[in-house]
Amino acid sequence: MSTNILQKYIRKMEKLRIDRARGAAPNKPLLLLAVIERIEQGQIPENKIVLSPELAEAFLKYWSKLTDRKPNIAMPFFHLKSEGFWHLHPNPGYETALGVASQLKTASRIREVIAYASFDDELFLLLTDTHDREVIRQTLVNTYFADFKQVIESLITEKQQIDKYRRSLLRQVKHTFSSLQPLAQIKTEKPIRTAGFRRAIMRIYNYTCAVCQLYVLTLDGESITEAAHIIPFKVSGNNDVRNGISLCQLHHWSFDRGLISVDRNYKVIVSELMLERGPTEWTLTTLRDKPILLPEHDEFYPAQDALAWHREEILRR
Ligand SMILES: [Zn+2]
DSSP: OOHHHHHHHHHHHHTOOOOOGGGOOOHHHHHHHHHHHHHHTTSOOSSOBOOOHHHHHHHHHHHHHHOSSOOOTHHHHHHGGGGSSEEEEEOTTOTGGGGOGGGOOSHHHHHHHEEEEEEOHHHHHHHHSHHHHHHHHHHHHHHHOGGGHHHHHHHHHHHHHHHHHHHHHHHGGGSOOOSOOOGGGOOSOHHHHHHHHHHHHHHHHTTBOTTTOOBOBOTTSOBSEEEEESSOHHHHOOOOGGGEEEEEHHHHHHHHTTSEEEOTTSBEEEOGGGTTOSTTTHHHHTTTTOBOOOOSSGGGSOOHHHHHHHHHHTOOO
């Protein structure tokens, strides 16, 4: 890509029209940082930027470092169009709604009206290039977050480490599963490990509880599901995704306490201790013998060794 084109967009990035009123954090550069992060992670392979919960979550992470005010990703997602390089593509039937800014103030309304946004093609190309993307990111950080440079840069680094760790977990399934991994060999710091494991499991199970199939994902990326270890991490030191399963908060709690488990045919076992006691036990007992939700690819299935360990050591009989 020619340096002229890069220079052209650097100048545009330096001159974003920002609403600095009432202590608001600069919305547009934060959204751009979040989009750049998603491109870097390979989550936006083509020039179509959807207002997904994951994008909202990425935006929220930056936002919360800068201000306590309530974030609203809808504002920059819509108003970035005035910069000329960000284009909005309406869903069929909503072509005229695009012109009315006052109607597009919430994320749910944006998702209803706008199918996706796109960059100028030449800008998107720049953003897919490691070097040019970094130059643009630095321009945004230096121009709009000079006072928060360290905070923003350490957040970017942390997010990169989490994603790198997530990718390493996915590569691990090429090797034979081993239940216990020496704790001494773990070099990644705990927050990175926890976030990377969670992210890997959430993507594999699409934020759905494997036991009851509950799916609650808010528009800002909050989910009711958690990444559970089958053999607890403090026992196994094992963040292999095959030692993981996505569970809602009720079933994570029940699984960790041995009230439910999973048999070798991936069906739910409910502890005998839970049967026919109390009026609300049905929340667990109706799950008995139901097949769990399995990942799309069998290489990510829960490991039989880990499930056997859970039945032996945790399940209450
Ligand atoms: Zn559940």
